[in-house]
Amino acid sequence: MRTVSTPTEVEEKPETTEKEPSGSSIAFTATLVLLVGLALFGRRLFNGWFTDDGIRTWATMFVGVTVQALPFLVLGVLLSAALTAFVPASFFAKALPKHPALAVPVASASGVVLPGCECASVPVSAALMNRGVTPAAAIAFLLSAPAINPVVLASTAVAFPGQPKVVVARAVTSLAVSMILGWLWLLTGKGGSWLKMPKNRHAHDDSKFDVFRSAMLHDFLHAGGFLVVGAAAAATLNVVVPRAWLDHVAGNLLLSVLILGLLAVLLAICSEADAFVAASLSQFSLTARLAFMVVGPIVDVKLIALQTGTFGPKFAVRFAPATFVVAILTSLLVGWWLL
Amino acid sequence: MKRNVAGLVIVFVGAAMVQLATSGVYLRYVKPGMRWMLLAAGVVLIALAVTDVVVRSRQTHDHGLPRAAWLLLIPVFALLVVDPPALGADAAQRQSPVAAKPAKPVDPQGNAYWGDESHGPKPMTVRDYSVWAVWEKETMQGRSFQLTGFVTPAKNGVWYVTRIGLTCCVADGTAFMVEARGQAAPAKNQWITVTGKWAEPTKRVDGDVAALTVETVKPVAAPANPYE
Numbered sequence: 001m002r003t004v005s006t007p008t009e010v011e012e013k014p015e016t017t018e019k020e021p022s023g024s025s026i027a028f029t030a031t032l033v034l035l036v037g038l039a040l041f042g043r044r045l046f047n048g049w050f051t052d053d054g055i056r057t058w059a060t061m062f063v064g065v066t067v068q069a070l071p072f073l074v075l076g077v078l079l080s081a082a083l084t085a086f087v088p089a090s091f092f093a094k095a096l097p098k099h100p101a102l103a104v105p106v107a108s109a110s111g112v113v114l115p116g117c118e119c120a121s122v123p124v125s126a127a128l129m130n131r132g133v134t135p136a137a138a139i140a141f142l143l144s145a146p147a148i149n150p151v152v153l154a155s156t157a158v159a160f161p162g163q164p165k166v167v168v169a170r171a172v173t174s175l176a177v178s179m180i181l182g183w184l185w186l187l188t189g190k191g192g193s194w195l196k197m198p199k200n201r202h203a204h205d206d207s208k209f210d211v212f213r214s215a216m217l218h219d220f221l222h223a224g225g226f227l228v229v230g231a232a233a234a235a236t237l238n239v240v241v242p243r244a245w246l247d248h249v250a251g252n253l254l255l256s257v258l259i260l261g262l263l264a265v266l267l268a269i270c271s272e273a274d275a276f277v278a279a280s281l282s283q284f285s286l287t288a289r290l291a292f293m294v295v296g297p298i299v300d301v302k303l304i305a306l307q308t309g310t311f312g313p314k315f316a317v318r319f320a321p322a323t324f325v326v327a328i329l330t331s332l333l334v335g336w337w338l339l
Numbered sequence: 340m341k342r343n344v345a346g347l348v349i350v351f352v353g354a355a356m357v358q359l360a361t362s363g364v365y366l367r368y369v370k371p372g373m374r375w376m377l378l379a380a381g382v383v384l385i386a387l388a389v390t391d392v393v394v395r396s397r398q399t400h401d402h403g404l405p406r407a408a409w410l411l412l413i414p415v416f417a418l419l420v421v422d423p424p425a426l427g428a429d430a431a432q433r434q435s436p437v438a439a440k441p442a443k444p445v446d447p448q449g450n451a452y453w454g455d456e457s458h459g460p461k462p463m464t465v466r467d468y469s470v471w472a473v474w475e476k477e478t479m480q481g482r483s484f485q486l487t488g489f490v491t492p493a494k495n496g497v498w499y500v501t502r503i504g505l506t507c508c509v510a511d512g513t514a515f516m517v518e519a520r521g522q523a524a525p526a527k528n529q530w531i532t533v534t535g536k537w538a539e540p541t542k543r544v545d546g547d548v549a550a551l552t553v554e555t556v557k558p559v560a561a562p563a564n565p566y567e
Contacts, residue, residue, distance in 0.1 A: 028343045035351055035415070042420040050421045057430050059423035064368035064509030066414045067359065070352075071373065071380035078383065213394065216387060218404060221345055224352070225407025228414060238510055239433070269511050276506035309407060 054239060061235035065268060069227055069302065076120030077219040080127035085212035092133045100134040104182035107137035108175055111144030118146035118271050118297050122306045123219045135195055140182035143323070146271040146297040147174035156293065159275035165338055166286065170275075173294045173334040177327050184322065196312030226309030230302030234268035237301065241266060256288040257335075261328050264296035271297035287335025294331045299323045340404045346388040348408055351415050353384030359418075366564045367425040369508045425565040426512045427528045428491040431501045436493075436516035437546035438469040460485040460534040465502035466567045469515040472537055472549035479537040484551065486517060487532045487559060490525050498524035500533055500551070505566045515567065518550040530561045 038045075050056060096103040114121060125142035129135055146152065148171050160166040249259045260281065269277055274296040278289040299320050308316040340348075359365040360377040369377075417423060460483035463471075468486055472479050488500040491514075499516035506513075518541055525531055535554045540547035 025343075027341055028347060031344050031347055035347070035412075038416060038419050042416075043422065046420045053429035056421065056424060057426065057433075059417050059421045060368065060426055060430075060509055063414055063417050063423050067356070067365065067368045067377065068373065068508035068510070070356065071376035074380040074383055210394070213387070213391060217345065217349070217391060220349070220384070220387070221340070221408035221411070222405040225405060225410040228410040231414070234510055267510060269507055274507075277511045309405075 058235050058239050061238050062231050065231035065234050065302065066228060069231065070224070072120045073123075073223055073227055074220065076123045077216050077223065079114070079120065080123035080219055081212045081216035083124065083127040084130055084215045085208045087131065092128070092131050096133065096137060100136050100186055101183065103134055103137040104140045104186070105179050107133070107140040108144040108178040108182065111141050111146075111148055111178065112150065114145040114149055118300075118303055121145040122303070122310050123223055126219075126310050127215075129195075136182045136185040139185055139319075140178045143178035143181055143298045144175055147171075147178075147294070152271050152275070152297070156275040159279040163286075166290070169286075169290050169334050169338040170293050172338070173290060173327075173330050174297070176334070177294060177298065177323070177330050180326050180330065181323060184326070194312070194314045194318055196315065222309055223306055226305045227302065230268065230300075230305035233301040233305065234266070237266040253285060253287065254332075256284050257291045257328060257332055260284060260288045260292040261295040261324065261331075264292045265300050265324065267296075268300040268302040269296060285335075286339040287332065290335050290339060291328055291331035295324060295327045298327060340406055340408050342391070342404060345404045345408055346391055348411055349384050349388040352411050353381040353388065355415050355418055356381030356384070363563060366566075367423070367509075370505055370566075371564060373508075425561075426503045426509050427489055428501065430503065430512060431491040431499070431514035431516060432493070434514045435543075435545055436499055436514070436518070436548045437543060438473050438515065438549060459483060462486075464567050465500060465517055466504050466515040468551070469517050469549040472517065472551070473540045473547045476540075481537070483534060483536050483554075485532060485534045486551065487530070487562070488517075489561070489565075490527055490529045490531060491516060492524050492527050496524065500531065502567045503565070512566070516548065518548050519553045519556075520550055522553045522556050525556060525558065530559050532557045532559050 050059065096106055111121075114124060121142050124145070125138045128138040128141060153167055153171060156170055157164065157167045249255045264274070267277075274293055278292045281289055281292065284292075304316055304320050307319065311319075356377050359368075360374050360381065365374060365377055462485045465486050465488045468484060486500050488502045491499040491501040493499065498519055500519050501514055501516045503509075503512045503514055505511065518538075519533060519535075520538055521535070522533075533551065533553045533556050535551045538550040538552045541550055
């Protein structure tokens with residue numbers, strides 16, 4: 001691995017793709033020239049443009065959220081492409097109960113097996129729908145996977161030492177929320193018209209490896225673009241919203257649960273780390289912090305952007321508020337019961 | 340987006356991730372533990388784009404690729420042109436300098452830490468000091484400490500020795516601030532090592548802020564990992 005400065009590193013890599021002579025060579029050449037030009041002269045060209053402290057803090061937040069999320073997104077599209085290409089649809093038909101209402105809890109519980117944060121679970125659940133899993137079950141999986149996997153529960157236990165009830169409450173609440181939303185989806189019955197079903201784009205004559213490659217390429221480009229939108233939103237809110245207003249609401253239970261829920265939406269912290277942030281919000285009650293940890297992995301600005309891209313805006317505009325409301329109510333209930 | 344352009348974008352994103360991981364610049368944005376994830380993800384992306392070019396020459400049909408992919412060039416642009424710095428005084432100024440009450444104060448460096456009285460000021464992390472100076476006054480009283488952080492100026496000549504703490508990435512960066520008394524403020528964002536005695540915390544409407552009566556101020560280079 002070379003350890004040279006940014007411009008040289010980036011400038012040399014594109015040569016590998018230059019073998020392609022046909023098709024849109026103009027767009028390709030223009031993009032290549034633009035990128036290499038930026039890599040070589042960008043800093044000199046824009047010298048004095050981005051010097052404002054606020055803009056630089058924003059840029060750090062934006063790049064930080066993107067850099068943190070991209071490896072998990074790559075893991076997610078890798079898994080989802082593998083599901084699409086190598087696991088036959090009949091496997092899921094056998095593994096999940098026939099009746100959709102029974103498939104929901106099974107899918108929720110199987111969220112335990114995907115260790116990763118929420119960015120990984122969006123492409124994976126799209127791949128599940130693609131493989132014929134009923135959308136209600138895929139949604140239950142989408143919601144439970146980032147919240148109840150072993151990595152997240154272990155980090156919660158570390159963040160709240162000597163308080164195993166917090167870990168239990170988190171697992172119980174997240175599981176309950178994912179099942180409730182799966183069943184709600186079945187009850188409304190018109191999910192089909194809201195959901196832009198991820199379509200199976202691949203001709204049947206392609207080899208499995210080609211399907212894998214195409215699926216991964218497509219999913220990464222698509223989700224990656226929307227991730228950038230989400231990261232920009234999270235960075236903006238991080239810079240604009242003053243944290244001081246938190247202290248004024250800590251005393252009121254209902255208000256504090258709502259506010260910490262909203263904070264989880266705005267900050268878009270990855271689910272493997274949100275427990276530590278929750279632990280540091282010590283002026284709040286445990287129930288409010290539980291709401292923070294339950295809402296964070298299932299609805300935040302970055303996820304809303306990703307879901308809009310993957311499942312369509314009609315879906316996202318209904319799903320995000322419904323998830324938020326159910327998560328807040330369930331947190332209140334479980335907090336009252338367990339904490 | 341055309342497929343060969345998509346390949347180019349993916350190679351640039353992958354190369355940027357590899358470059359971040361190998362150069363150590365990633366420490367400005369995420370925790371040290373992310374290095375191998377970043378490296379692996381970057382290599383996977385480059386491999387994906389390269390295989391696509393090599394294998395595609397056999398194929399005839401071409402699918403259009405999502406236009407959203409152009410957005411991936413924005414973070415690449417930000418890295419190449421803006422070169423975002425690690426969080427500093429500007430981020431700290433947006434937060435309150437008050438230290439939250441810890442669930443259970445942890446001894447900074449084991450039991451031996453407090454026993455040893457011989458060698459001058461004790462080195463302590465800004466994170467620990469900002470909490471201990473407020474919540475463990477009895478232990479801290481009358482002792483000397485040494486802190487390393489950057490300068491965050493505030494109103495009326497007040498300034499803070501500051502470190503940012505990360506739990507995951509910069510999005511959750513929390514500022515730990517110690518009010519430095521008795522010395523004029525160095526330049527904003529300057530990294531310094533200060534020594535001085537514990538001082539009574541400053542009262543604010545939202546809580547108490549740790550303080551230190553500073554005796555010496557020494558400018559230092561920024562550490563490789565600026566976060567605590």
